[in-house]
Amino acid sequence: MGISVEDFAPALAGKDVDDVVILGGGLAGLFCALKLAPRPVTVISNAAIGQGASSAWAQGGIAAAVSEQDTFEKHRDDTLAAGAGICERKIVEQMTREAGDRVRDLLSYGVPFDQDLEGRLQLSREAAHSENRVVRVRGDMAGRAIMDALIAAVRRTPSIRILEGFIGESLMGEGRYVTGVLARKRGGLERMAFPAHAVVLASGGIGHLYSVTTNPGEANGHGLAMAARAGAVIADAEFVQFHPTALNVGRDPAPLATEALRGDGATLINSAGERFMTKVHDLAELAPRDIVARAIHREVTSGGGAFLDCRSAVGAAFKDRYPTVYAACVEAGIDPATQPIPVAPAEHYHMGGILTDANGRTSLDGLWAAGEVASTGAHGANRLASNSLLEAVVFAARIADDIQGLMPTPRSAYWNELDSEPGLPSQRNFDEREAITALRETMGRNVGVERDADSLRRALADIAAAEARCERISIRNMMIAGRIIAASALKRTESRGGHFRSDFPEADPAQARRSFTSLKEVDAIAKEAAAVAAGE
Incomplete structure (x- = not known):
């Protein structure tokens, strides 16, 4: 790795280790940070957030099969055809399949995609697409509008810390494990170490290695070089796209x-x-x-x-x-x-970059990559138009999910301090705040407006894990209440009123009655759900 934590011990004295450090303030970096909330995240940006991002300069839009006549299979096939035979088919299928969900995420963050009077997205067609599937904003302003909306969302998310004007220089690590980022203040010599449990590189492309480029000056390949110096595998570096x-x-x-x-x-x-x-x-x-x-x-x-x-x-x-x-x-x-x-x-765009898997993991432990700095295999030898923004959000979301699953339940970046009962250790207080965060996340994600059996079982397993960290009765009560709701939702295999099961979308006349349960039954349902989730 070359750079170790010990090399910067004075800079780290008394400093907490961040949960996640993201290098790059473009679309991939900001989207990943939002998807990680409320887990504490530090975003390090070369320029003022959004200003040095190629994403903001994207004009066409984001490709997604969201019209009635279009399908992800058509989008997949168009992408594979444009990739000239070297795309990773499973990666392409995954990306195009998830495109609609990511567009809906962007809408939820306030992106003003063009819509008709009935609220349907207006779509355009670009080169090598077989259908109109490019979601735009005022014709050619998609990149700027998407970034403006995400920047606003990030600014109002307390768990995200933004550090502007820092240039990533090296990855810190031990052996094959990345433990942080070493950055320098732009315009100066001051260097700072940012240790982290997980590092996400979202530092952009290589445009300004060329004399003629459409990219901003910050697209200078520094993230690619940092990873290569640290020993990461690089893929498809010879494939550079030139915008016609x-x-x-x-x-x-x-x-x-x-x-x-x-x-x-x-x-x-x-x-x-x-x-x-x-x-x-x-x-x-x-x-x-x-x-x-x-x-x-x-x-x-x-x-x-x-x-x-x-x-x-x-x-x-x-x-x-x-x-x-x-x-x-x-x-x-x-x-x-x-x-x-x-x-x-x-x-215009680099198809190559740091080799990643379907979840954005690189060949170095503790390091993920997303956006143009990464090489997922989605683009092959030639990226299909407007797939770059799509790839950024799809894999940024997957990285967030992967980190959430691998790392311990996050501490809250914004909960008020809880009142400790006499003699309660401070560590247990900290654990319980983490447990509350985990509970609220899993309830919103898995027991919300739409549910299905898999998500409800996941919720019950998550709640059990969170509850195991709790001592105070007041906190355990929250866990029990969540468990009751999730178990009852799993028990009712139909949709009715405010309860919607995507795996049972119709009302069942035989279940047109009140439901009754007990904590004993809830515990039995939760135990069975945990067994199914564990594959027993």
Whole structure:
């Protein structure tokens, strides 16, 4: 590993070890932090939170099979086709299957996705997608809107601590176990150690290793290098995606002309005004990105140039439908409603990165990775359009679930101190606060508006584990009450009124009666549930 805790003993003196440290304040990092709440989390961000994140610059949106005519299987197959034969099929299936749930999460955090008057999500199509499935915000503002909503959610979550202006330099560890992050204050020489039980790298991509890129300056590959120095396995590092239609106006970073423009009918023409993609691929402008990028590159290097012609497809509506691209064009002296936009390929996304499994675990114990710094196998050799934001939220959520399952019940970052009974040890007081956190989490997650047998059994097992840590009767009463509710919900195998079982969604006339139970019966149900959960 090279860097050990002992190397920074003075910096650590008297410092508590964080539950989780997340390096990176982009979509993957913030989404993971929110999913971990109320477990205490420290998010270390290179720039002001959200400002240095490539996620905020994403224009197209997030791909998800949420329309009636679409399916995750179609999305899966499109992703596999774009990946040119090296995608991890199970990873792709998992990601596309969970896409709808992650979009609903984002809606719950306040992301204002475009919707029609009846509240249905408005969807667009991008290259190599067989259906309209890209969920957008005001045409080209999805990334910024998603980040704004998540930043607001993070700011109001007491369990999340944000440290802005710190650059991750090294991973600390013992052998193969990562024990924290060493970071330097941006613009200075001060270095700080952040020991943690779990470290999540969500530090972004490699854009600024290239002279022409659409990425912010903070996308400089530092997370990838940190992991490599620590001994992590790196995968698919040779696969770099170039966005076909960056504005060719001499700016660094290069402004992006979203693929959604081509989805809305914009065409690619050469200096003679001729469409050239019709001769290259059956899908023309909607061919996979690598094919379009290569075709544009040939036109540019031939000396004639390439242009995105939006005059007929978008025209006067350009300013309202694509305000971000419009502003970039106007700044460069181009009116995209009446003039073709000069475009060229630019480094846009790294398919390779730190090798991770389906839960975001790297080859180093105690280290997870999500977002562009990770290589999950979801993208293969060529990422499908708008799958990057999807991958970030899917695997950030999976990392949070994995950490929750592996680590002890989290302490609360915001519960008030509980009154101790005489002689109660302070450690037991601490344990009971953790138990309350565990109870409330499992009740909300597994015994909420919708339930099923598996989730209810999980709740009963979680409550039993939490109750074992309690001494005070007042706290045990809370556990018992939760156990009664969960056991009763498991017992009623139908849906009725405020009780909805997704595995029994209809009302059963035979159960149209009151239910009665006892603590003895509840304990028996809980015992049986624990046995089933344990596979006995």
